[in-house]
Amino acid sequence: MLRTAVIGAGYLGKFHAEKYARLASSHLVGIADIDKVCGQQVASNCNTHYFSDYRDLIGQVDAVSIVVPTSMHHSIASDFLRAGVHVLVEKPIASNLSQAEEMIKLAREKHLILQVGFLERYNAALGSVSDKVKQPRFIESHRLASFKPRSMDINVIMDLMIHDLDIILNIVDAPIMDIAANGSAVLSETIDIAQARLSFANGCVANVTASRISQKSKRKMRIFQKSSCICVDFQKLKVSHFFKGEGELHPGIPAIECNEQSYQGSDALRLEIEDFLLSVEASSPPKVSGEDGRDALNAANRISEIIAETGLSL
Template identity: 40%
Template structure:
């Protein structure tokens, strides 16, 4: 295509407005239209960027070549399915859909029509993630923590689909093998669904990962540690920093001198701008997206396994008889 592609955005909420902004700034596309059920909200963005505003996604048909779907997860399948059926390329915010069956239908629609279906796992497009993948080759054990304070937005889903799925996607990619077993726990604290969860993921090649997500923490923390033979790498996604530790000698004889250490701050990039530029490039060239439908489906499959394990744990302990709280421990012990 020689002329600029025409882009649209469905869902002008917190994240959708950033999609609109980056399409407007991208020289390879023209932001043609935005859609939101709240017409005033859509019109405000349309006025800002000089595009059309609609309340019905069907109005995009014939007006756009590609679209970002930034609506609640429950609506991903209906919205993206309608547009894929009309021949429009789709970037769907994570998770790809609410169920695996819905994900499979979207993948099949895109494949049948030779369309790009990209899933918005934005962390894959950060500069520090790229630096991490350049340093890791054969992971043995992975630890990750993703935490942040209570917020009003994005609590329509479990913390596993809200936050943990970012690290599930990264861990699955680093492990490079199918998932084998999932053990998880989690609890709702201020919302109806789990606000904090921890999962132990074992992959078929023996790689083990522990993944923690917490949306009621006192501060932001987004850290991943990857352990390999004789080395480990720490990736701080929040601070865009990489630290490396490598054994270069005999610990018994050389002590800490046998450990080479290094730290590097990675220059930040706009991850969403990178993600959208990649999507536009794939549409223009026909290349496969780095995070396509199958990658999004696998992240959803593991995330759903985590949620099921959490539910099993909660049911088991809800049915158990209450154990009386222990009294204060005496400081005096007779022998």
């Protein structure tokens, strides 16, 4: 059984803590947070101990989840990695690429697991299409949400779009050759809505939209490839697979058939944490590595810089 801890007892941190507390492979040693009231409440709910200083957990744990503001990811993760502790850090991996590279190098030198918390990679709907995605030619994604003050420390590209960037980079598996992007601040001082068009070396093109000022939430991706289109609804845990059927829709035009599957009841966060702990126990690479986190951060940074430099608005 691995000794675990969660650093950060905010909205997402409390869910991490609940999963660790319930898993048979985990002994939740404690919860650390600078907010005493919040930290003690989560610790009490999970039947564990509260720590006001995360450094007091060093020497007592084998693996940690770091669920704090992005600006603190590098310093806290580095402290644990230097101490020989495996790390699952929420996305984005760090504030900048140099910090991400330092974390990756440190984990590699210490032979430790550094996993990045891209929760959608463990979405059952996405997982179900892995064997169906073959040489995608065009990808379209929309990730829309209402405004949440807790994400004010980062722009919408780092907050929401980065999920889809990570997925697209993983399934396209080719270098980005060109990016066009625009966006605008609406409710905050940074970008709240953005669109990007990514062109890849293998010819694939991806149009990515993200907004945190929408009245309705939406998390969908459509993947077009030869003879088929795969629509993944991350929110409803549903997949629609459109493909050429037998017969004709019109003379000379093949009929289109559709298979739909629903994956209700799956728990992506539990699967993510289980994968992390299994990787630690087996000393095997996690599904989402530090390098994956760095690559998604790099794409998100490039999009943010293009919008800032051009001053383009939607």
